[in-house]
Amino acid sequence: MSNFPFPPASGEHPSYAPEEPQRVLDPARHRRAPILEALTAHVARTRAAFHIPGHKGGRGMDPEFRRILGRQALAFDLINIAPLDDLHAPTGAIREAEALAAELYAAEDAFFSVQGTTTAIEAMLLSALRPGEKVLLPRNVHKSVLSGLILSGAIPVFLTPEADPVLGILHGLTPEVVARALDEHPDARALLLVHPTYYGTGSPLETIVSLAHSRGIPVLVDAAHGAHLPFHPDLPVFPTYAGADLVAVSMHKLGSALTQASLLLRQGPFVSRERVRASMNLLQTTSSSYLLLASLDAARRFLALEGRRRVGRAVRLALRARDKAGRLDGLYVPGPFRPELGFSFDPTKLLVYVADLGLSGAEVERILRERFALEVELSDPFNVLFVISIGDTERSIALLLQALEYLVREERRDVPKVMPFLLPPEAPLVISPREAHFAEGELVPLEEAEGRISGEAVVTYPPGIPLVLPGERWTSQLLAYVEFARSRGVEVRGTSHPKAHVVRVVAE
Ligand SMILES: Cc1ncc(COP(=O)(O)O)c(C=O)c1O
Structure with a gap:
């Protein structure tokens, strides 16, 4: 299935699937940014505001903070007054912006979250499950899934993801594991997956989704790390394209929005839009930040118009960086994990196994911070993860490679330490x-x-x-x-x- 909804630039060979023309976006529609437009018009015509926020465009706040943010941004720091629509019952600019976001990601509905993907994930569980109902899910879920389990009262049935025998990390679920779990738990009411994982592994989603659908249950996907997937044909499939029913996406992670801005996408017959709206309303603040809402709107426009070019550049930079880093003696830069099992791979997640240098990931993280003022995405006992994104440039990648060259040249400890653990041991679940x-x-x-x-x-x-x-x-x-x-x-x-x-x- 194609992962690529855009018309080719003129003269280019089309890489989207021509049999799916409904996924081709209309650039004219996507040049609009309804929330940004409503804010701009509102700020321009308002002479005085006798409502909160009380800083009133930054006039009543700490001057240094005002200088840092700038008057324009502070003028946009508004709340849900009538001309600006209301996230809890959208009928105007927010509704239009959500519809455009749904179109971008080939979903029927999009719901904006100003509380990150954490809230979107909690809302997925609250929408699809009742207290006491079983949900199948891998054990390597983010802690927001735990919040969703506690709030919904759903009972987790943990499935074992594929473990990487070298890197000490967990990847995705295979269709075989899911099929067995569906047989063993015919009363399960939903399946939740992480796709792609933090480390960039995609699961064989199409097969897994059809297995779940054939048993009449919806598939919820934590795609916190997947906002960029639709914009390059070689990246793992975006979950809505594979038929997933609910998909939570951190637009702030890899989709160019401000921190905390996320999306919950919905499609299909299993979970109604009313139920999702009710769950989001239950969890979200009544004072939604218009800076965050506008940033979601702007991120959607940016990705619709520029995503293909910018994600293409990020993939190229990442491939080059992987190649060069992989040639450094003592570093291991893993490629795709077991593609024969159907796993896919996001090369922009540059994972570097550093244990052969005799260093832990955390030690490397500290060295890079102290010597190069360079911050990494994460480190674990054996690895360091560098995220290469639409914000990277030749220069940032050159600095990264320079730092890695220094590491293998100057920081090598000769004897690799013996590791008592590859992965965290499993803990038996006794009560919900x-x-x-x-x-x-x-x-x-x-x-x-x-x-x-x-x-x-x-x-x-x-x-x-x-x-x-x-x-x-x-x-x-x-x-x-x-x-x-x-x-x-x-x-x-x-x-x-x-x-x-x-x-x-x-x-x-
Ligand atoms: C896999 C995964 N899911 C969910 C989340 C939560 O996302 P947010 O920080 O947008 O609330 C994260 C955050 O790091 C994550 O890594």
Whole structure:
């Protein structure tokens, strides 16, 4: 299936699927930005405003902050007054902008989130599941899925994603694993997937979606890292094109919007638009930031008009950087993970395995920060991830390569350390995350938690995947893994204590 909805520039060979003409966008429609236009017109005609926000265009605020943001941006920092529509019941500019976003991503509906993909994911679970209903999902989900499980009361059935035997990371689910789970849990009411993963692996979505649909259940996709996928034919398929029913996308991560601006996309007969709107309204603030809404509108326009060119450039830069970094002795730059299983690959996620240098990912992260003032996307015990995006240039990539050359030349530790763990050990789920969240609990030092049911999530950060969920039992292996992760410089975060030295456990 084509992943490419755009008409070719004149004279180019068409790379979109000609049999799917409905996916070709009309550039004239997408040159519009209804929210931006409404804001511009409103600010130009307003003589005085006797409503919140009380800073009134920045006049009543800290001067340094005003200077940093600029008067124009502050004039646009408005709330839902009549000429600007209302995110909770859109009938004007927001409705139009959401319709254009839906068109861009080939969905029936788009819902704007000013609370990131976290809220979009929570809303997916609240829309598709009732308390006590089962949802099939991989264990390597972001912690926002846990919030959605607690809020919805859905019961997770965790499936095992493919593990990478070298890199110590988890990829996607295979259709075989999903098919088996569907057989074993005929009462499951939804399937949730992460596509692409933080590390850039796409799952064989079309096959998996048709398996779920053939059992009459919807597919919800966490596509937090997928806003750029439709704009290059070689990237993993965008989930709506593969038939997914609900898709949460961080426009702020790779789609050029401001931080916190995300989309929830919907299509198909399984989950109604009214239910999704109700769930989003339940979770979102009534004071939605128009800077964030306008940035979603502008990001949609930018991607519609420029996405193909800019994502194309990012892919080219990434391929070149991968090639050069992969030639440096001591670094391993993995390519696609097991394509024979149907996995796809996003080359703009430049993952570098650094353990052969005798360094942990966290050590490399620190060296790059201190010597090159260069920040990475994430590090884990073995790897460092560099995100190459529509914002990169030849210069930024040259600096990255210079830093990697320095690393292999000057920072190599001769003996690679012996690693006691490749992946976090599994934790047995004893009660549902919601039950554990609401249960009576007590605080104990982490080292005394063995055998206890966790009352909170403990998360390694990034990527923000819980090591332990509320409802899972602490084992000696898990406690040993926490020690290991800390020794490799990985941040372990809890709720009761920021570094999880004390954790809440369920009173038994
Ligand atoms: C895989 C994944 N899903 C969901 C989220 C949450 O997205 P947001 O930060 O937009 O709330 C993240 C954030 O890092 C993520 O990595």
